[in-house]
Amino acid sequence: MDLTAILGVLIALAAVLGGNLLEGGQLQELLNVPAAVIVVGGTLAAAIIQSPSQDVARAFRLVGWAFGRNKQDLSQNVDKIVNWCVIARRKGLLALETEADKEKDSFIKVGLLLLADGKGPDILRSTLEVELVTLEQRDLQGVKVIESMGGYAPTLGIIGAVLGLIHVMSNLSDPAALGAGIATAFVATIYGIGIANLFLIPVANKIKSLVLMRYQHQEMILDGLMSIAEGQNPKAIQQRLQGYLG
Incomplete structure (x- = not known):
């Protein structure tokens, strides 16, 4: 679980609620x-209408990814690649099948199995690049769904406010309740703008970075798997991959 992301959401809520209290407002007013x-249902409906069902489903999974464990340990994987190179040089490429069985990451598993089958660097790159690019494009489509929800939410907030005002104006016979009714009507605007700018848009940007x-x-x-296929020695591979660690 990404505690930093959760902390960010809590700070956002604290800022809005705390600011309201400092202004003399009450929690129940919000x-x-x-x-x-209106805001949540309308925003979801607009996203569902706009996007294919698989993109909407992927968008919800990506939100979970943004708040889950998502840190990539590059140094650990450099050590793994060097170890695979040592195994391949000592026992042959076929021994990498056993290493593939240990991996949960489908990208790594496919790459190791291709190596074990004796595929050359060109086939390795062409095969894995298809999976790499396809996965990226699918996830970016899911991000677009979240971004679109960030655009729809403020508009739905305005619709909610207008509907609230219509309800208030239809009860002009009770002037004492007008102030409270108008204040309540604009809560929808707060919901729309808040959800968009404090949750949906930041989450979409985080997923892009992930x-x-x-x-x-x-x-x-x-790069590491191709270096193994080319027969490079472990030390050279380790030095090459250190550049990715920045």
Whole structure:
């Protein structure tokens, strides 16, 4: 679990709620179920209408990824690649099948199996690059869904406010309730702008950075596997891959 991301969400909530309290407001003034239904439900509906179902499903998985364990340990994988090179030189490429069985990452598993089958560097690169680029493009499509929700949410907030004002104006016979009714109506605007700028857009940007980090990590894996296929020695591979660690 990414505690930094969760901490960011908590700070955002604390900033809004704390600011409201400092202004003399009350917590219950910001609680409005109809406004939440309009903003959240409308935003989800717009995203579902706009995007294919597989992109919407991927977007929700990516949100989980943004708040889950997502740190790539590049140095550990450099050590793994060097170890695979040592195994290949001592026992032959076929021994990498056993190493492939230990890996959960499908990208690494496919690469090791290709090496074990004796595939050359060109075939290795062409095969793995297809998987690398395809996965990146699919995830970026999911990010676009989240970004679009960040664009729709403020508009749905305005719609919620207008609907609230219509309800207020239809009850002008009770002037004492007008102030509270108008204040409640604008809660929907707060929901829309807040959800967009404090959650959806930041999460989309974080996922973009995670996709880029994973791409660079897979590029390093691919480079290392190709070096093994070319027959380079472990020391040379380690020195080559150190450049990815920055």
